[in-house]
Amino acid sequence: MSGVGPMYPNEKPEHPYLSKSYVGDLLGNYSSRFCAGCGYGIIAQIYTRVFEDEQLDPFLHPLVIGIGCYAQIMLLVHSKAQKILTLHGRAPAIATGMKMANPKMKPIIFSGDGDSMGIGGNHFIHLCRRNLDCVELVFNNSIYGMTGGQGAPTTLFGAKSSTTPYKMFENKADAVKIALAAGATYVARTTVAHPRTFMKYFKKALKHKGTSVIEIVTPCVTYFGRKNLDNLGFEGEEGSKMDTGGKMIEWIRRNSVRNNQAKFMTEEELFNKYVIGEFRYEPNKPEYADEYAKIQKIAMEGKK
């Protein structure tokens, strides 16, 4: 991510905090600080589009953001949006507090792979376990982007990073499998190479009552791409270097397998592949805030 670019650029409205209408003002007020070819721009665009398409009330959909490159997406959404940049990994816990203190809200959580699988793994699991009504987007770029290309719990086997300079040899964490095991009621994985699918899943998640987890595979050109120019490329093909966003997106597309196909593949064949699709949709499971409201009713009536 580039450090240059204004933090508070020429936007000087009369009341900077109190603008009247919500418009997904992508790139209008702020210049993007992402590297050229980064996938987060695509995600920001889809996020704002869905927000506008669905006419979501920004006051009821606070954006809770962890720490990572993706946090800069908050610069791209309009200043009326209720957004809070929180701590590394803690966004699910903060969203839990928000939802329970104001049950009308449906928080949208942005988290990275390091954020939700590494430092905040516990909060992620318990968010899914409670089935709290919110949407968690997990951006999997297979690396720690913001701190400069260190290995993540999701780094592919054999890949290089600045903390795995020889090769990654740890088993990788799978956000979808963890979410399924923990009890999230809508679980899906998609990639930025499939933006329409992402849009569809995101809209579905917004209508779903319960915890929705969508993992989005996205390229980090600057670190993952640069450090893995050849060794994870498409073997034997010309121009296999992952040195541009376009090539990396193409690599992600080829490295993804639909889950209905994956059923017929062996574990070896699926090694280091991204299995995409919807994995669970259970709209009728009890939701935490609803269940707590029932407890409140029992307590108020004085029953035991």
Added chain:
Amino acid sequence: MISEKRFLQAGKHLMMGNEAMSEGAIAAGCTFFGGYPITPSTEVIEHLAKRLPEVGGVCMQMEDELASINAVMGASLVGAKAMTATSGPGLALMAETISMGANLEIPFVFCDVQRNGPGTGYVTEPHHNDIGFARFSGNGEFQIIALAPMNCQELYDLTITAFNFAEKYRCPVFLMSDAYLGHLHEVVDIPTREEILKKIIKRELPANTKGRVFSYKDPSTGEYVIPSPPIMGTEYCPGLFLHQPHGPDGLPTPKPIVFQEMLIEKITSKMDEISLTETYKLDDADIVIVSYGLPVRSSYRAVDIAREEGIKVGIFRLITVWPFPDEKVKVAVKDAKAVIVPELNYTGVIAEQVERVTKLETPVIKIPKVAEFHHPDDILKVIREVAK
């Protein structure tokens, strides 16, 4: 709408310290509690798990202390009065978020039921070992407020004060209880509903959310006038700038020192409102006991006996421990030939502060105790020696 069950029947109740604190929180309008069980604070979450749903609030047992404090932060951000209770090891985990809360300037109330340490220690014994930790309870520089109750009545009353301070000064406020105090059973005199409601600062949107409602300084006097905390999900929320350093005009600033100064000054410039102290037989005293929390109770007895023996000794009690009231302490120990500081810890955190204020000109005698009570005789012995 205020729930009928929020206020206990006015009059005398026999209560455990931890319960008195929980009831104080409910009376103050707390509607969210996030916690994780830890001896000796566990009764707080147990009591609130039963009581908060009755008044339409939420009590959540989170997956750990990190989650507890972050959920409290989330609840506070959307406009709920929120608190958590823990002990030393939990406080250690919460440090990152306390610092974040101070940065966001949202109200937080913590009850730290202190226990012996370091490490796991003697978990059921009291030890005022977090008193220094509370002061520096996170990365970065910020000012917190810490209150030290000494009986169950104060646990109830000061919890209400703590919520008011948090709303008013928008900073983390600590209640420094301990393992004995939390488990003490005493009579608490509950005020009437009207009396309580009169005292409480409510979380409300400013009457007019248009214009510069985020400014921190009164332009005519230059004094800090802290705006009420922003509420996410309303017009009154600075959105993008919520987490960003801002100056006294409420607008983001590229100069870190401007924000740093404001975070600290907005509290330290209000010492006359924040600093709560008490004195006992201090007027003509030439030996001064400076203390806080439970050791004050032992000191009363020691002073009474010493006075009978003709020794002029008095007590200066800190109710607000942080920010440390330099000026008041200076005045209290001005004519003293010695200052005695009985403290429930080994290093004497507050004794060091007294030494700083007296510039080491007056001898400061520590009476350290770890994981046990000060017997009045312990203090009396020192008083007699000094008086010789």
